[in-house]
Amino acid sequence: MTTVIADHRSPGRPSVVTEALTGVSGLVRLIARRDRAVLGLWVLATVGLLAGAAASTASTYPSPQARADRYDQILAVPTFLVFQSRAFDDGVGALAAQQAFGGTTILAALGAALLVVRHTRGEEESGRRELLGSTVVGRQAPLAAILAVTLAAGVLIGVLGSAALISSGLPATGAVALGTVACGAAWIGAGMGAVAAQLTTRPALAAIGALGTFVVLHYLRGLVHLGGDRLAWLGWLIPNGWLEQVRPFADERWWPLALVAALTAALVAGAGALSARRDLGAALVAPRRGPATAVPALRDPLRLAWHLHRGSILAWSLGLAAIGSAMGAAGSAAVADYADLAWVADYASALRLSDPADAFFVYVVFVFVFVTAGHAVFLTLRLRTDEASGLAESLLATPTSRARWAAGHLGVALLAPVLLQTSLGVGLGVGAGAATGDLAGELTRGLGLALPLVPAVWVLVGVTVAAFGAVSRTAPVLGWLAIGIGIGAEIAVKAGVLPEAVYRAVSPFSHVSAYYRPTPLVYIGLVIIAGALIAAGIALLQRRDVLPE
Amino acid sequence: MSEPIEIRGLVKVFGRARALDGLDLTVTAGHVHGFLGPNGAGKSTTLRILLGLVRADAGRVDLLGGDPWTDATTLHRRLAYVPGDVTLWPGLTGGEVFDLLTRMRGGADPRRRAELVERFDLDPTRRSRTYSTGNRQKVALIAALAADVELLVLDEPTSGLDPLMEAVFQDCIGEAAAAGRTVLLSSHVLAEVEALCEHVTIVRRGRVVESGSLAALRHLGRTSVTAELAGESGALTDLPGVHALHRDGARIRCEVDTDRLDPLLARLAHIGTRGLVVAPPTLEELFLRHYDHSDLQASR
Numbered sequence: 028m029t030t031v032i033a034d035h036r037s038p039g040r041p042s043v044v045t046e047a048l049t050g051v052s053g054l055v056r057l058i059a060r061r062d063r064a065v066l067g068l069w070v071l072a073t074v075g076l077l078a079g080a081a082a083s084t085a086s087t088y089p090s091p092q093a094r095a096d097r098y099d100q101i102l103a104v105p106t107f108l109v110f111q112s113r114a115f116d117d118g119v120g121a122l123a124a125q126q127a128f129g130g131t132t133i134l135a136a137l138g139a140a141l142l143v144v145r146h147t148r149g150e151e152e153s154g155r156r157e158l159l160g161s162t163v164v165g166r167q168a169p170l171a172a173i174l175a176v177t178l179a180a181g182v183l184i185g186v187l188g189s190a191a192l193i194s195s196g197l198p199a200t201g202a203v204a205l206g207t208v209a210c211g212a213a214w215i216g217a218g219m220g221a222v223a224a225q226l227t228t229r230p231a232l233a234a235i236g237a238l239g240t241f242v243v244l245h246y247l248r249g250l251v252h253l254g255g256d257r258l259a260w261l262g263w264l265i266p267n268g269w270l271e272q273v274r275p276f277a278d279e280r281w282w283p284l285a286l287v288a289a290l291t292a293a294l295v296a297g298a299g300a301l302s303a304r305r306d307l308g309a310a311l312v313a314p315r316r317g318p319a320t321a322v323p324a325l326r327d328p329l330r331l332a333w334h335l336h337r338g339s340i341l342a343w344s345l346g347l348a349a350i351g352s353a354m355g356a357a358g359s360a361a362v363a364d365y366a367d368l369a370w371v372a373d374y375a376s377a378l379r380l381s382d383p384a385d386a387f388f389v390y391v392v393f394v395f396v397f398v399t400a401g402h403a404v405f406l407t408l409r410l411r412t413d414e415a416s417g418l419a420e421s422l423l424a425t426p427t428s429r430a431r432w433a434a435g436h437l438g439v440a441l442l443a444p445v446l447l448q449t450s451l452g453v454g455l456g457v458g459a460g461a462a463t464g465d466l467a468g469e470l471t472r473g474l475g476l477a478l479p480l481v482p483a484v485w486v487l488v489g490v491t492v493a494a495f496g497a498v499s500r501t502a503p504v505l506g507w508l509a510i511g512i513g514i515g516a517e518i519a520v521k522a523g524v525l526p527e528a529v530y531r532a533v534s535p536f537s538h539v540s541a542y543y544r545p546t547p548l549v550y551i552g553l554v555i556i557a558g559a560l561i562a563a564g565i566a567l568l569q570r571r572d573v574l575p576e
Numbered sequence: 577m578s579e580p581i582e583i584r585g586l587v588k589v590f591g592r593a594r595a596l597d598g599l600d601l602t603v604t605a606g607h608v609h610g611f612l613g614p615n616g617a618g619k620s621t622t623l624r625i626l627l628g629l630v631r632a633d634a635g636r637v638d639l640l641g642g643d644p645w646t647d648a649t650t651l652h653r654r655l656a657y658v659p660g661d662v663t664l665w666p667g668l669t670g671g672e673v674f675d676l677l678t679r680m681r682g683g684a685d686p687r688r689r690a691e692l693v694e695r696f697d698l699d700p701t702r703r704s705r706t707y708s709t710g711n712r713q714k715v716a717l718i719a720a721l722a723a724d725v726e727l728l729v730l731d732e733p734t735s736g737l738d739p740l741m742e743a744v745f746q747d748c749i750g751e752a753a754a755a756g757r758t759v760l761l762s763s764h765v766l767a768e769v770e771a772l773c774e775h776v777t778i779v780r781r782g783r784v785v786e787s788g789s790l791a792a793l794r795h796l797g798r799t800s801v802t803a804e805l806a807g808e809s810g811a812l813t814d815l816p817g818v819h820a821l822h823r824d825g826a827r828i829r830c831e832v833d834t835d836r837l838d839p840l841l842a843r844l845a846h847i848g849t850r851g852l853v854v855a856p857p858t859l860e861e862l863f864l865r866h867y868d869h870s871d872l873q874a875s876r
Contacts, residue, residue: 152705229705316701317668321675331676335665417663421716424627424657424729425680428649572630575661 050164054172069138080127109249120276136216143220146173185210201276218294225301328435344450351454417575452477482553489560496567586635597782610773656720660731664704671700710736797857806848
């Protein structure tokens, strides 16, 4: 078909390639205009992560001795290998690169994959692609336009990231290498997003697929290191391993970047080929049919909410259980080895813990409780999306009251953190139990650390509901802001820049922190606050208009 | 017994926009009532107030003998609603959505469900995200029509349906009316309103500009007359109520106020006719005339 057109085209006619790409420049401007905030935020956050790692490494390990200790610690504690990266040297730059690698590459890939999916499959599903497709826009133009924007943004991350590292006093060569690694991660993420968008008709699935692949490959890269030299060859099959092998600030190796560029080109070409072969709206994996009648249980808002959310709750629970068991296994061994090291003892005493092993698990649980909290807020915000989309209108026109509708999503949003934290606790317990042999004891410890954080998550659910009840559109802003404040306060108070009183006032998580030795009264208080916020939200919801947008 | 829907002096203000500005509406039990008006006239807002989703700023609303804002849950047992823009749960199939909605209303007869699925030619095993606009509307329509309720509130329910399904819809509404149900039908499809509704209310900028039985409204309108004449027509415009006269040789075309039809017909008979077409005023003419008129007023 292509050759026929090519053979018969008259001199003045555009080539097939030009034809397919007509309208790219206009689309590029449209994307840049629509998503300038998202693009800016993503680029700055990624660059900020790089710069932050450089600054914190310099301040946390000021002396050569401290850096040498840290280097030994990274070599010995598998967690750092799995979650972050190998360290190739004990200089400030190499340690900063080690600390930044995991977070930076994942954030760079995340932004790129989400943007590409949003502007390809997302636009197709919403029907906007069809509207655009009827104008003078070539078949491949939307894919080409978002790839152009995302790859360019990746280069911008590289340039700004290098500049930030150089300005913090690190050697230029290493800075450029680390910046380029971040750029390479964004490129791989964009390529994976582009391919995933061709495979399924569901944007969310494409985004999770692309991102999940990148994150899983990151952990595989780490696990391969645990296998020692025997498995080293396997590392060369993993793109994240190529990025790691650039070794910024440690006698940089540039040639693995060629592999990254080649992979990006292959992914882009593959996505283009798939996109050229399929119909608009179709995918490689066709949507499946479902049951013609609903199961008898599907009859009220609570069970509807459970039906809608159970898949995501299961997936997140399994994820937390897997992470928990990896951390439990790796952590208990490492902490046993390092219990007498100064930094572990310092950390434990800072948390007022007598057992240094507890310190490590408290740290893990306090990091991952924000995942649980994010998921709970996400579930709560279904109230807002239901209202905006008109689903609430359909439900409320039946004999379902507003309170029952809200209670449906809220019931699941309150249950989910219990399930997720239980999974995390069980994961930690099983992992640590397998390592130490004391399964019952480790399970008790894991659950004992993970579950008491649930009331703090409930408070965030309460904040989100109260905002939703008052003014619908403030709910996402306040809900995510509450989580942002929680994470920010946690970091700021550890870094010593936030007064303790403020930390106690703004973060519900502070009150369940082991440091403040919470009494049963604290938990009851948090439950009462969450309950009062939820009651206020539902009461306010009764008084306002429920309108789709 | 009071009527199923009685609205007096309804006012709703969104920010600075006055969506409803003293709207009155009465729907008689057992009637199919057409609710017409251009986009943004306040039709959907009225229906949402009737459903208790939106609170009126002023005015009195009486729905099935209760207050839709305070008694929403109780009243909703006795009505079914199809929104103008049907959204479904993307991961549920059409059949699941249908069962969910009817169960929340207290359940539906499975035979009735099967019959409606068959008549509307809907594949209930497809996920809602794969449905077209028309198919999403069918799911909501089937759920509403299968419910054993006194009142159907339908907001432009056929905007996405093809002509075949439009005919099925009209049959179903006819059956609902025959079974004694009351229907409030907001619509842009004038042929549909003409075929189904005994009464119509036309709104414009949040106020009612015309309301009454279709027959009475027709009476207010103009009949169009086209005649092939045997002789010279002369000055027909001297007759009262004759407007817009066009002459094309022996052929004349004009509009005449319906209550002034007789003198014109007598004159035409006197001249002698070879052919005569007398068409009653259509809803479309009424509708357009009303809006043109209002537009002129509004632009002044």
